[in-house]
Amino acid sequence: MPDPGPQPASPRRVVVAGASGLIGGALVESLRSDGIAVTTLVRRPPEAPDEVQWLTDDRPLDPAVVDGATAVVGLNGASIGRFPWTAGYKNTLLWSRITPTQALARAVRELGTDAPALVSASAVGYYGSAPGRRLTEDSERGETFLADLCGEWEAAARAAGDHARVAMLRTAPIVHPDGVLRPLMMLTKLGVSGPIGRGTQVWPWISLEDEIRAIRHVIDEGLAGPVNLTGPTRATANDLGFALAMRMNRPFLVRAPEWGMKLVLGRDATEAILTSDMHVVPEVLVRSGFRFSHETVEQAVAAAVPPAA
Numbered sequence: 001m002p003d004p005g006p007q008p009a010s011p012r013r014v015v016v017a018g019a020s021g022l023i024g025g026a027l028v029e030s031l032r033s034d035g036i037a038v039t040t041l042v043r044r045p046p047e048a049p050d051e052v053q054w055l056t057d058d059r060p061l062d063p064a065v066v067d068g069a070t071a072v073v074g075l076n077g078a079s080i081g082r083f084p085w086t087a088g089y090k091n092t093l094l095w096s097r098i099t100p101t102q103a104l105a106r107a108v109r110e111l112g113t114d115a116p117a118l119v120s121a122s123a124v125g126y127y128g129s130a131p132g133r134r135l136t137e138d139s140e141r142g143e144t145f146l147a148d149l150c151g152e153w154e155a156a157a158r159a160a161g162d163h164a165r166v167a168m169l170r171t172a173p174i175v176h177p178d179g180v181l182r183p184l185m186m187l188t189k190l191g192v193s194g195p196i197g198r199g200t201q202v203w204p205w206i207s208l209e210d211e212i213r214a215i216r217h218v219i220d221e222g223l224a225g226p227v228n229l230t231g232p233t234r235a236t237a238n239d240l241g242f243a244l245a246m247r248m249n250r251p252f253l254v255r256a257p258e259w260g261m262k263l264v265l266g267r268d269a270t271e272a273i274l275t276s277d278m279h280v281v282p283e284v285l286v287r288s289g290f291r292f293s294h295e296t297v298e299q300a301v302a303a304a305v306p307p308a309a
Contacts, residue, residue: 013037014219015066017054017100018075018121022178023171023211027073030212039065055100061107071117071219072108074157076100080125080146080273081183084266094149097121101156109161117165119218120157124172124204124230126150129276131201136283137170137226146272154226165224172204172230172280173273174211175300181244185305188245194254197261199238201277204230207300209293214282217290228282235297237274243301249308 014031018024019040031038041054041061052065066072078096082089101120108115127135128142141147154168173180187193206214206229214229245252261270282290294300 012070013039013068015039015069015072017041017104021075022174022176024075026208026212027215030216055103061103063107063110066107066116067111069116071119072104074101074104074120077121083269085269090145097153098156101153105157105160108164113163115164117219118157118160119167119169119215122150122154122168122170124170124278124280125272126170127278127280129271129278131277133279135278135280137228144272145268165222167218167223168226169215170226170228171211172206174208175205175297176208176304181304184241184244188248188250191250192254193241193245193252196237196256197258197275200236201275202234202279203237203240204278204280205235205240205297205300206231207294207303214285214290221288223284223288227284228280230280230282231294231297231300232282232286232292233296234279240297243298244305247301247305247307
């Protein structure tokens, strides 16, 4: 028989948990559009051959599900944008992140030297509020509820063991109508948007396109440890709000006082998200050669929101 010559490599496969969310859905679409096989982990009964049901009982995730994958991406987590954060909802925020991450880490760890990379979600809330400071992946953890949550989340991922490459994605709020823009767009449309608290607090941000590109960059470039997924240019809450108001051709005048937000939304949610001040920089991404599609928050808003007629 003639020599058939070199055979094509087996297609890569990525396992994604949390594929029903904004980031997960976009990531799965991006991977599949490039011919990469994707297995999604779902809580409901599977509806396709590439879906695997999990977390419906006390049984651990079968390591065979992740065996042979290039990477396992964990994106589970209840929305931090739901207010107020009652004691019960804080437990939901914790359970929805820690339990799935522990299950993924256990399955990866059991594969030993054949373990795929584990790319696990985290958040810039890890740093807490740090006015006037430039926060890199080497900066210490903050002291808020959200910072503690992120610390536990990342510790659960690191339990994947010494044989697995583990990356923690410290993601900024996504500039998208289904992300950080959802409540802001509603207020802007009604003409009652304006500075949130002082308005001068620095807000980390990233476009959905760059979030997905960055996750794929982390996988492809073999990055490990914490990685800040944030836009490269500093922006304040006013910068984001004013850019949105301009895009929607609406005023930006009505200030939301901090005391009022604490009264309605609760102190934890207000201080951890709305009035926190953190200049988080994507040092690891930039150092590894990543180039952003949207370098300013104005560009990110323009990409996400159609201009007013």
